[in-house]
Amino acid sequence: MSEPRDLLRIEELSVTFPLYGGRIEAVRKASMRLLPGRVTALVGQSGSGKSVIGRTILGIQPKTAEVSGRILFDDPAAPAGHVTDLRALPRDGRAIRKLRGARIGMIFQEPMTSFSPVHTIGNQIDEALRIHSILSPAERREKVLDMLALVGFPAPKQVIGMYPFELSGGMRQRAMIAMALICDPALLIADEPTTALDVTIQAQILRLLRDLQERLGMAMLLVTHDLGVVANVADEVVVMYQGEVMEAGTTDDIFRRPSHPYLRALMNAVPRFDMAREERLAPLVPVATDTRRLMSACRVAAPVAGANPVLLSVRGLTKTFTPRTGRGLFGPRAEPMRAVDDVSFDIRRGETLGLVGESGSGKTTVGKMVVRAITPDAGQVLLAGEDVLAARGADLDRLRQRVQMVFQDPVSSLSPHMTVGSILTEPLEIHHRGDRAARHEAALALIRSVGLMERDLIRYPHSFSGGQRQRIGIARALALGPELIVCDEATSALDVSVQAQVLNLLRDLQRDLGLTYLFVSHNLAVVNYMADRIAVMQSGRIVEIAPREVLMRTPAHPYTRALLAAVPHADPDHPLDFTRVGEGRSSKHWPAAFRPEPGAAMTAVDLGDGHRVLARADADMSELMP
Amino acid sequence: MIRYILWRLAVMVPTLILISMLVFTIIKLPPGDYFESYVQEMRALGETADLQEIEEMKARYGFDKPVPVQYLHWVGGMLHGDFGYSFEYRMPVSEVVGDRMWLTVLVSMATIIVTWVIAFPIGIYSATHQYSWGDYGLTFVGLLGLAIPNFLLALIMMYFANIWFGISIGHLMDRAYLNQPMSWDKAKSILEHLWIPVLIIGTGGTAGMVRRLRSNLLDELEKPYVVTARAKGLAPGRVLMKYPLRMALNFFISDIGSILPQVVSGAEITAIVLSLETTGPLLIRALQGQDMYLAGSFLMFLAFLTVIGVLISDIALALLDPRIRLEGRAAK
Amino acid sequence: MTGLPPPGAPLGHYVSDAPFDPLAAERAAEAAPAVAATQGQVMWWKFRRHRLAVISGLFLIAMYLVVAFAEFLAPSTVDTRNVERIYAPPQALHLFDKGQFVGPFVYGRDMTLDLDTLRRVYTDDTSRVEPLRFFCHGAAYRMWGLIPADLHLFCPANGGELFLLGSDRLGRDVLSRIIHGARISLTIGILGVTMSFALGLILGGIAGYHGGWIDLVIQRVIEVLQSIPTIPLWMALAAIMPVTWSPIVVYAGITVILGLLDWTGLARAVRSKLLALREEDYVLAAQIMGARPRRIIARHLIPGFMSHLIASATLTIPGMILGETALSFLGLGLRPPVTSWGILLTEARNVSTLALYPWLLLPAVPVVLVILAFNFLGDGLRDAADPLR
Amino acid sequence: FTGAPSLREAEASGALPPVAERLPKLPRVVDMAGTGRLPGKHGGRLRLLIGGQRDIRFAPIIGYSRLLGYDPDFNLHPDILESYEAERDTRFTFRLREGHRWSDGSPLSAEDFRYAWEDCALNTEMFPAGPPPDMLVDGRPPRFSVIDERTVRFEWDSPNPEFLVRIAAPVPLRIVLPSAYLKQFHAAYATPEALAPLIKQQRVDDWVALHMKMSRLTRPENPDLPTLEPWMPRTAPPSEQFVFARNPYFHRVDENGLQLPYIDRLEFNISSADIIPAKTGTGDSDLQFGGIDFADYTYLKDAEKRFPIRVALWRRIQGSRMALIPNLNCRDDGWRAVLRDVRVRRALSMAVDRHELNMAVFFGLAKESGDTVLPESPLWNPTLSELWTRHDPVVANGLLDAAGLLRPEGHHMRRLPDGRLAQIVVETAGESTLQTDALQLIADHWREVGIDLLIRTSQRDIFRKRIMAGEIVMSVWEGMDNGVPTADMPPAALAPTSDDQNQWPLWGAYFQSNGSAGEPPDLPEAIELLHLYQAWQRSVSTEERELIWGKMLRLTAEQVFTIGTVNQTLQPVVSARDLRNLPHEGLYGFNPTAYLGVYMPDTLWRDTSEGGA
């Protein structure tokens, strides 16, 4: 090894955005460095400038941004001592283009919108290869297929011809990872690369990244909120708050000797599996939102108190998609794909059902069918006894006010041409609630309750950070004061402190107003914190459903067990065994009783206590009990 | 897709029937008929018309029959490939068009190609260099072309082309080559004459194209997927071509339906001023003189092309953007 | 350099010593003046930053004031004639006569006939100084066709003549005719644009949003309408309009009907864009909120298409302003004494004008200006509606 | 005799006989020097611009080769005929030149007359309604007889003074047809089997249509049809250019024995009407009279500096360039009564300031006059031109007052006796700005006498319908078509004889249809005009006719049935500078001058010694 050097050195980087009558200082004199072959984790508050740093390194920050400082890149492939200041390179010039994609790969935080909707996945992944390598088309295809397999696609050949909007959130994220890695970069900027992935796949990806790191000496700037991931993969950690570096050090230093009050608050806010039911998460700023006031402006009727009747009842939901792969006019019709397969469950009023499961298992699709955004092929959705799918006219109008959804993709679910103020007041406007001033008040209360500021009301969605957008989505879902909210990965982009604030808010609302949640998440700790019962999905079916404690303590289904085993812990003393995780993911490794094989009828077997698991109808009880 | 195309072809039949009725109404709408206007025109020149022949033709072409019968006669004829008889030219409609058709297509195609060749780079330049001097300058020139009526522009260009370059006014070729078989010299002469009409007809379209392209591109340029593409190290030009441009083409593709008929109808008024040997003036004269079969058959031909163009445009749209599902909405 | 070790060295444990107060930011924001603004206000702020657009807007307002007060602003009426001053070239406006300031004036002119070429030759007579009169009584008119008056902003000197932009073949003042022509050029056509846009948006929006058989029907209607080129339609319509109608009513009627038929191109563009956009999540979100299709189209989908719409609108305007040139060319348009810029240009459509009386082409100038103004205004509006700016 | 050099080759190859055999024994010798012309030489071409295919009809009009035709002084003389005799205008004997041939070389003989009359005009399949009305006198056809190979005779019971006039007309009566060529299309000569493929090939329905199509003379679209004109068509439509080549058998020679025409070919180029002046001004035409107007003169004159062209100004022969024509048959009772009052018509005429009009629109070069004949006509009477045309608002006001169109106290505008405002709607079918411009001036003039003039434009084809229906109170049209008549030309235009006379369409229709349409005239002066015309039709001597003409002209001028404005307006005629024998001044009109026809375009020639194409 020659003399030690930094792969990337960021010195005194500042980035500001102009805003009417002011400016947003997204990054303030931040400095950090990356060693070759090492992982530096960048953690910090939502909106603290992490993504902006990532983009600025590549020179793809928005045109309006004003940047100062130095970004020194010391390419190991270049002759020693040849350090380039990336900032000084001409925008989109040849020099920087040679680095982008080839030497520095980037995984964007929002994989959902970072793909062009009109090009196939294969085409877009292949593109970097096409520019930076001299491979033949066949070789390239081979490589793309390999990469797709590596990131966990069971059928890469099929994925190559698919369009982004046909993939689930997690699948898109994996495609994004494949795209960033395809050229074996020296530096990978991974902006929350695993938020949309279930823990087993997350583990697989992390292992892949570590492999590459070891094999190719790839360095990684890992932006993440999951301190568990940090503890497991990072060598060094940089903590940011409001655009400034608050604390930096080795993983050991950070986890064992957190010094800055912010970092300590952050550590405290991590949800743990051993939390008591009533224990609350500790946000950075212990704000108490007056839940009644928040919704009084908008709420139509107070929920009926009393026993816990079933609010939402889902029976036999099924949905099949026909991929649009067959390009060209006369291509053969592609095989239809069953995304959701006979899903049934109930949620009582005031209860939270956690929905976890494999990426691409149909969780989002179920959620969308519940809110009647997608029409199921078969099945029934009953809201307090009313058929959701059959509602028309005034009934539908009422229904729309009772059920809301927080979308997994915060970017595309916010109209790009509306200010946040308009977005938040729109639902009220639609249902003629209050006057202009009252609506503005309501919007203000909503935006504050999710930790944003008044001035954000006049900004457009694109100018927010990922976490901020997600919070706007939550605020909008709350605006109408619905009874049921489908939260599809509602807090995946939030740092733990803000997450704590939002989760507490949701819990308070539930407590005070009896809100009901269908809570889709990959973060099992969060699900554990929020849910009363948890359902686990795999390949379009619910494989296990049980009350929270039961599922956490005595998971029956091998997939559930694999999931639980793959959760990374924010504790350097309990590292994840990457070599073993993910074994339970594929049904091949499952015991026969759970293995879905042609001809074998599968049913939900009741294990008592509301614990049901999907198994062969003829399976022996003992085989099923853990 | 094949099913969709077949279905659309089937739908074309009632559409075309409807259109044929409309066309027939339009050519029948003006009071009077060809013979009336012919007699009047002759009279205005102080001459007398050959009334006998006119009476004869009137009877022969069923002008005394009720309108629905005339309509059926006309449509029936067209189904047999008989497009009627031109009173003005006194020969079957199919023979009147003659050379004009390919000359029209030549002018129109040249115009369209020139329009595109000019408009695309300029539109892209204007969008990527918004509010630069180049953007303003090109916008100004383009709008100038748009703001001056084509016939005036034609007149001005002809006049000055004649005064300065000695190019004879109007037409598509030197008179010497008329009715001559195609030859090298004739082609050269056509090319020499072509640029004026192409430039004139192209001005308005080019400016429109540039402005539309510019604004559509501006919308797309900052989209996240463009940033992604840049992060892959794609050159700005390539990024532009592959992503925003393709998205911005949506408007353009949806308009193919009207391009096709334009190709054969030509810019009528400019063609009249420039005395081009194209079909535009033919159509206008036929309409003015109420040469109804000539006008009607021509309009029907245009309508047919429109319908085909719309179909092509729909298919192209679906190919361009996979989100567009023409066969109905699967998800909702 | 705070906390950053030299290249390659092991990382020390850096802890910022800046004071930390999690509530500071919030308090600071609270202290700042509240920026409660609606989306409309935000857009207005953005529009104001676009200088050229603001200037264009002001120019257009001025033009519409001219439209409103044409009779007063024009030195003479539309068809005031002076057969002694046929084809008079524009007169230069002077301020100083022989080094002496007299205010705006023109020199008197003499006309001689050249009987060989049959041309009228005008020569300035510098001994006759004819100062302009302001707020003067001149040719009588009826304001808006109602109130009789004869007050003008400026008129020629008593017994003098004033043809700042020359005169035409009947000795009518080109400037006055341009001013009067603005009235039709800037109103009727715009009405047509508005109508065709409203229709294009609504029908295209419905077809694109709903798709399915609604789309099928609307598309067939579009096909049928697109199949009929405008000129034949124009001719047919002009032919059936009762002869007893005044030309202006006929023209307005035709423009309106054309507006009713001209929406197809836009509708198809809107439709195809919406077919793609309707699959976005924010449309779903709006549906879940209970928004009606109308609202979704208007508030969520159309704005994503605003640039194209604005560009199309500003591009259609020249077509409408000059629409009657094509009509007049075919002998179907407006008739004297009604006039418009298009008419003025059509009247100048022969080579004689070009070669001998080029000032008759001056009406093209306001046309160009108005079209530029509309386009720059459009640019400003586009930017105001663009969230990225 | 000398033939054209361009035909030498054909002569040499035997495709054409030598010139002496192509000419009649006795060709018509045009005395160039004697008529102020320069004898010329063969060769060259003339390019002309036309606005549409149908304008190739100019070729046989300006070719003006007729059995007998007018000279520039409107004397009739035999042209194709060697001689003719008209006995008391009832018996006409025509004698052909010996050896005269059609342009395909077939002989012109009595058979061609017989074929035209017996096989065509009398053929009930071709003319189901009987022979053309132009050939009938008192409803009866002539007796036709072939005297010998070269002599034929037409004979009526009563005089037919219009017969020769019609034969000499720009579009002549068809009494002779190339029978040798046409018989192949005639059912009497060709078998149905022979006709069938021709019918199919020409895409017509039957042999009648086939014959009609192949024998069209007025619009020479069939290049195979033999002709007697100086140039014969060489282009089959559709085309943008129509070429007419010299007729090798043309029957005229100059005094040096050169066979006419001098010019080898005419090329008619189709241009849009709008740019004909422009193209003329850039030297794209060698002889241009159609499609250009007085308003273009300045431009054309200007172009003389740049291009080898020459602009001449001829005089138009209309009785009035523009006339206001009150419709005495209009349906509006109030206006009809008023307009039938001669005082009103006179007042309206006197209210027009013709001088201003002349100055504004015609540079003062036109003549202010009523709608009557021009000085070039032997029938001209200067007092008639001036009758009721002086601009005198005082007299006009007096006349209107007397006619009961009173001005209420304190008002400027008059009212009709029925109380309506005296607003007269004048309709034009005109595309010309000249009409609308002039009307605007007249509107001002009439306002002086308290009459409000509104201009309205209708489409040309519905204009006629509206006139017939009486919906138009007053129209604008040109005055008498032929302002240079001789006494031998029929004065039909002055009497109610046709439904296209805008002043009395219904009376005209009544006469035209022999009483089956329209209304009988009920205005004494109109009735008298009709009687005078009928008297002319029965007249046999020129003196008698002169008398009748004189009476009719005076009556119409007195009665001001049409309000003329100016006449003898100028028409630019542009020619290549090296073109010889085109008079610098001439009369321009359709009938009887056949545009340039009477000035013999076959005598035009290009003086190449001076350069030019």
Ligand SMILES: Nc1ncnc2c1ncn2[C@@H]1O[C@H](COP(=O)(O)OP(=O)(O)OP(=O)(O)O)[C@@H](O)[C@H]1O
């Ligand atoms: N284009 C932009 N215009 C204006 N402000 C912006 C823009 N992009 C980001 N910001 C602001 O800059 C700050 C930093 O944003 P950034 O996206 O880097 O946050 P982050 O640390 O990635 O947060 P998260 O964890 O929520 O993704 C935020 O306050 C955001 O509102």
Ligand SMILES: Nc1ncnc2c1ncn2[C@@H]1O[C@H](COP(=O)(O)OP(=O)(O)OP(=O)(O)O)[C@@H](O)[C@H]1O
């Ligand atoms: N519009 C569509 N067209 C075709 N296939 C689709 C479409 N939407 C979803 N799918 C498919 O349906 C399956 C389920 O998708 P869904 O989005 O419900 O997964 P998910 O459980 O939400 O996954 P993730 O956790 O990754 O978000 C996926 O395999 C996806 O490819």
Ligand SMILES: [Mg+2]
């Ligand atoms: Mg971020």
Ligand SMILES: [Mg+2]
């Ligand atoms: Mg999902």
